[in-house]
Amino acid sequence: MTDYAQRSEGQLLSALMENQETTVRPPRPEASKTTLPQPGRPVPSRAYPGALIVVEGTDGSGKSTQLYLLKRWLEIGGYRLHFTEWNSSPLVKSATRRGKQKRLLTPPTFSLLHAADFADRCERQIMPLLQGDYLVLADRYIYTAFARDASRGCSQRWLRNLYRFAPVPDIVFYFRAPLDVAVHRILSGRPKLKYYEAGMDLGLSYERTESFKLFQARILEEYDKMVDSDNFVVLDGTLPVNKLQKQMRDIVASKIDLKRFAPRADVGE
Amino acid sequence: MPDQEREKEKVAPVSIVSEPAAPKAPAAETEDSQVFFGEHLVGLDPSELHGNLIVIEGLDGSGRSTQIALLQEWLESEGFAVQTSGLRRSNLVGRDIDELLAKNAVTRLTLALMYATDFFDQLEHRIVPALRSGAVVLADRFIFTLIARSVVRGINRDYLTGLYAMAIRPHLTFWLNVRPETAFAREFKKAQAISYWEAGRDMSLSHDLYWSFVRYQTMIKREFEVMAKRNAFIELDGEASVSAVNKQLRQRIGEHLGIRATKYTPSSALAHLWR
Numbered sequence: 001m002t003d004y005a006q007r008s009e010g011q012l013l014s015a016l017m018e019n020q021e022t023t024v025r026p027p028r029p030e031a032s033k034t035t036l037p038q039p040g041r042p043v044p045s046r047a048y049p050g051a052l053i054v055v056e057g058t059d060g061s062g063k064s065t066q067l068y069l070l071k072r073w074l075e076i077g078g079y080r081l082h083f084t085e086w087n088s089s090p091l092v093k094s095a096t097r098r099g100k101q102k103r104l105l106t107p108p109t110f111s112l113l114h115a116a117d118f119a120d121r122c123e124r125q126i127m128p129l130l131q132g133d134y135l136v137l138a139d140r141y142i143y144t145a146f147a148r149d150a151s152r153g154c155s156q157r158w159l160r161n162l163y164r165f166a167p168v169p170d171i172v173f174y175f176r177a178p179l180d181v182a183v184h185r186i187l188s189g190r191p192k193l194k195y196y197e198a199g200m201d202l203g204l205s206y207e208r209t210e211s212f213k214l215f216q217a218r219i220l221e222e223y224d225k226m227v228d229s230d231n232f233v234v235l236d237g238t239l240p241v242n243k244l245q246k247q248m249r250d251i252v253a254s255k256i257d258l259k260r261f262a263p264r265a266d267v268g269e
Numbered sequence: 270m271p272d273q274e275r276e277k278e279k280v281a282p283v284s285i286v287s288e289p290a291a292p293k294a295p296a297a298e299t300e301d302s303q304v305f306f307g308e309h310l311v312g313l314d315p316s317e318l319h320g321n322l323i324v325i326e327g328l329d330g331s332g333r334s335t336q337i338a339l340l341q342e343w344l345e346s347e348g349f350a351v352q353t354s355g356l357r358r359s360n361l362v363g364r365d366i367d368e369l370l371a372k373n374a375v376t377r378l379t380l381a382l383m384y385a386t387d388f389f390d391q392l393e394h395r396i397v398p399a400l401r402s403g404a405v406v407l408a409d410r411f412i413f414t415l416i417a418r419s420v421v422r423g424i425n426r427d428y429l430t431g432l433y434a435m436a437i438r439p440h441l442t443f444w445l446n447v448r449p450e451t452a453f454a455r456e457f458k459k460a461q462a463i464s465y466w467e468a469g470r471d472m473s474l475s476h477d478l479y480w481s482f483v484r485y486q487t488m489i490k491r492e493f494e495v496m497a498k499r500n501a502f503i504e505l506d507g508e509a510s511v512s513a514v515n516k517q518l519r520q521r522i523g524e525h526l527g528i529r530a531t532k533y534t535p536s537s538a539l540a541h542l543w544r
Contacts, residue, residue: 091379095365095386104361107311108389108435113362116382123376153311161431165378 050130051256052167054141056223057175058216059197060185061237062244066175067139069245070252074135079261082129084121086140092117100196107152110196114145115162122166130167135261142166143174143230147222151215152202171255172230173248177237179220183213306412307434313397320400322437323522324411326493327445328486329467330452330459331507332514335542336445337407339515340522343533344405349526352399355409359390370466377471381419385432388415392436400437405526412436413500417492421485422472441525443518444497445507449486453479511544 053070055063067083074081087096096113099105105113129136142163149159177185186193187209195201198208199215227234233251235244252258301308304315323340325333334355341351357363366383369375375383399406412433420426447455456463463478465471469485470478497504505517515533523531535543 091369091375092365092383095362095383099361102360104390104394106389106393109361109386109393112382112386112389116379116386119382120376120379123378155308158308158431158434161428161434164428 048127048130048167049133049260050136051261052126052130052136052138052169053171053173053252053256054138054143054169055173055175056140056143056147056232057237058177058179058182058220058223060182060189061175061177062185062241063173063175063237064139065241066173066235066244066248067137069241070248071137073245073249074137074258074261077258078263079135079258080133080263081135081137081261082125083137084125084139086138086144087114087117089117089120091120100194103195103201105196105201107149107154107201110152110201111145111149111154111159111162114149118142118145118163119165127167133260135256135258138169141169141172143172143223143226143232146226147219150222151199151218171251172232173251174223174227174232174234175237176223176234179213179217181238182220183216186212304437305434306436306438307430310392310397310435310437318397318400318437319403320405321441321526322396322400322406322408322439323525324408324413324439324442325445325518326410326413326442326502327507328447328449328452328489328493330455331445331447332455332511333409333445335511336515336518337409338539339511339533339535339542340407340518342536342539343519343531344407344522346533347528350399350402350404352395352404352406353409354391354395354406356384356414357387358395359387360394361390362387373465373471377419377422377424381415381422381424381429381432384415384418388412388433388436396437408439411439411442413442413493413496414489416496417489420492421469421488441521442500442502443521444493444502444504445514446490446493446504447507449483449490451508452486453482456482511542 055067057063071081071083092113096117099109099113126136126138145163146156146159150156193208193212198212199218200208200211202211202215204214205211223232226232235247237244239247301315304318309315325337327333337353341353344351357366362383366380366387369380369383396406396408416426416429416433419429453463456467463482467485468478468482469488470481472481472485474484475481493502496502503521505514507514516531519531519533523529
């Protein structure tokens, strides 16, 4: 319990909700194994029974494929899980589409709209599921916003405050692939890069492919800065898919007490 | 929540209060703190801004829109270009917020962030261009209403001031102070009904609409009182007649813009507002 009290220094969404009573939460048996939140970390720590696994990395780093395979492994095992993707809340979708089509988005509004999207998923899916003892898998998380929006010129101080309500993941897998590998994967896979995807709003280059490369280089740099401060588990995105997946599964199994998320009927046996 | 825990959450709060620049701060930063609430708006050179930003704040029914319509006419007759702004008027998300409010299917944090998006879209696409061209911007509400609404819903004040740190500091901020009871009477007269959000019904304050409205607006008013001191609000008695409030506004704005004679009678188009 002492251990637990230490871990709940922040209060997730309730960190922003001053008047809210905190709910009674069951202690987590694997508490000592997971990383303790660092003092002064901008995102408050967890205070719920579920677990959150996140993949991050530049476009083309292989993270989505790997998270899909991890999800399949857990699904087949019958674990209680929920999968969530960045930028997918129906609530904000029309605004995001309009903003992109008409090129209305500026660094602050690009950032805020994605934060609204994330807040909606966080309040309505991620938090309730974590409180309801689910394993939540997220394809991209707040670190995507930190890397992307910082590359667009938003300050770290502003960004870290903006996402202060987000629960700290149990594991952040950072798929690191050299820039040319990642860029090649993306360019060979799609006919035309979109305006914001290529970072054209930054005015780095008039040429879309060139702009994309420069933008991705900046993002990669921002990600690298977070490896230590945010306890990223760095994986080599150039390894063969199945090897990488093996590493990922081993780490998940060692860091998270998966038995907790097994079908409820089995728990009592 | 124990105080100790609460302290830890306050990670690098961004103050909305005008702070004297630290002795070691470079000159550019000093200028920034005069222009912005907390930090530099990305990509904006403050030296490009020549216009004046005038904000009118107050509860629903405090007479803001009436005064802005009159001020716009007066300023235009004095030869000033005027741009206006207000909540939910952005091209980016204005309509989306209307929809969210109508459906009432949104949580408070998401709504707060949508309003912030709306605010910054208007700041960058409406207010800043107007200030660059030397116009007078009349803002019908500003970050203060947005912060107040979220604070009374329990969202941390530091979080909100951080969120709006890149907002431009107004040259003048007027607060039309009215009693919630007066606001109720005026709002009811306008629409013959009180809306869900005006009454703060999402906050479950009372099943009685009148009391819900009064309690909610009283909470907002208290937040204005807190912000008034820190942000140099010019408080005007919103219970006074339209012409009396307008006269005071014209005097203060005239002083600021260097307009000597501030006599004004509304045109026939606006005469109905002059009661």
